[in-house]
Amino acid sequence: VEPGVITGEIQKLADRHNLVYGGDPCSSESSSIGGNVAENAGGNKVMKYGPTGYHVYGLEVVLPSGEVTYFGGKRLKDVSGLDFVHLMVGSEGTLGIVTKITLRLLPKPKYSVALLVPYPDIDTAIAAVPGLMSGSGVVPTSLEFMDGSSIRAACSFLNIEFPYADAGAHLIIEVEGNSKDAVFDDYVKLGEAAIEAGGLEAFVADNRNTRDKLWKARKSIAEALAAISPVHSMEDVSVPMANIPKLIKRSEEIAKKRGLEMIAFGHAGDGNVHVTFIKGDLPQEEWDRNLPLAEKELFDETTELGGCISGEHGIGIKRKKYLASIVDEAQLDLIRGIKKAFDRNNILNPGKIVDL
Numbered sequence: 001v002e003p004g005v006i007t008g009e010i011q012k013l014a015d016r017h018n019l020v021y022g023g024d025p026c027s028s029e030s031s032s033i034g035g036n037v038a039e040n041a042g043g044n045k046v047m048k049y050g051p052t053g054y055h056v057y058g059l060e061v062v063l064p065s066g067e068v069t070y071f072g073g074k075r076l077k078d079v080s081g082l083d084f085v086h087l088m089v090g091s092e093g094t095l096g097i098v099t100k101i102t103l104r105l106l107p108k109p110k111y112s113v114a115l116l117v118p119y120p121d122i123d124t125a126i127a128a129v130p131g132l133m134s135g136s137g138v139v140p141t142s143l144e145f146m147d148g149s150s151i152r153a154a155c156s157f158l159n160i161e162f163p164y165a166d167a168g169a170h171l172i173i174e175v176e177g178n179s180k181d182a183v184f185d186d187y188v189k190l191g192e193a194a195i196e197a198g199g200l201e202a203f204v205a206d207n208r209n210t211r212d213k214l215w216k217a218r219k220s221i222a223e224a225l226a227a228i229s230p231v232h233s234m235e236d237v238s239v240p241m242a243n244i245p246k247l248i249k250r251s252e253e254i255a256k257k258r259g260l261e262m263i264a265f266g267h268a269g270d271g272n273v274h275v276t277f278i279k280g281d282l283p284q285e286e287w288d289r290n291l292p293l294a295e296k297e298l299f300d301e302t303t304e305l306g307g308c309i310s311g312e313h314g315i316g317i318k319r320k321k322y323l324a325s326i327v328d329e330a331q332l333d334l335i336r337g338i339k340k341a342f343d344r345n346n347i348l349n350p351g352k353i354v355d356l
């Protein structure tokens, strides 16, 4: 594919051929595959399929020198030289311009079922996640977390009804497979485990129409938030999955201490949560003063929990000043050295990730 193709178009085309393109960021209807490659986009199906980089076999790249080269190719194995494909993936457009991408497609599973499980409060929902992932004996394709405020924002934005819209939080759990009976067993196991962990009910979306409606709500949260609370700062922290409950608790404490509103949603099954601080009615001066403090505290807590400051959105400019808190000087030097080796005149996305 060429880099400007919208990811959702690739998904649809693969589907028509009974295949799956496994990358599925929530921005699939608007983001391009080139952007996904540059950011190593994650999304909703990382537990089963992995992030974008898992699907990239080869890349045609225009180097800053103007030379055109091809890294990798239509092959599963390649140790002839260095793994430039996966150096390019996630490099945020700082090393070269991707002009063609060779992607891996997989056979499409015959059956998919999504469960929607409301919980009375955030803590109960998030505490259920590690057990669902490790204790049920089933690895779901997706396990998404939405706190009550985010789901209500999406409902109001899309003007839709949602079961238990006043619940404290919801989980979406999706399983897929080729045997109807096996998929049934899996979702029953997960549904029972989700209810045992405090879920109020498990709604089953076992046809495309209901599943699409569910995912539409989930995928609209970021846009809904932008419409309803335009002044906010969405973070993208990622921790070992077992530490997700602690991450949410500590984020709530930080928001409270700094007088900020907060919502949280995201890819709980792979430990990646979009903790989002919202200005709300806070005077601008206080927001400007308190937000950087809250972000620094969030990143410190994340690091202490064994996590990283960005799971899928990248460092860019926004998080550049915090990179040194998670990678040591030796690694920062390597990043600068690689950037210089590719782009000695610093013409591609200068100022992103690191300063030279």
Ligand SMILES: Cc1cc2nc3c(=O)[nH]c(=O)nc-3n(C[C@H](O)[C@H](O)[C@H](O)COP(=O)(O)OP(=O)(O)OC[C@H]3O[C@@H](n4cnc5c(N)ncnc54)[C@H](O)[C@@H]3O)c2cc1C
Residues within 6 Å of the ligand: 003, 024, 025, 026, 027, 030, 031, 032, 033, 034, 035, 036, 037, 038, 039, 040, 041, 042, 043, 044, 092, 093, 094, 096, 097, 098, 099, 219, 222, 223, 312, 313, 349
């Ligand atoms: C509503 C919403 C939901 C989102 N959900 C997710 C999610 O679930 N998971 C996730 O990972 N992200 C998500 N994102 C973030 C974003 O969509 C992703 O990072 C996506 O991969 C960016 O693609 P884009 O086409 O929008 O890229 P852009 O924003 O246009 O570009 C991103 C970066 O890639 C570089 N770039 C773009 N094309 C190329 C190229 N051909 N060669 C080299 N560099 C290039 C650009 O210079 C830029 O630095 C979401 C964003 C929104 C708005």
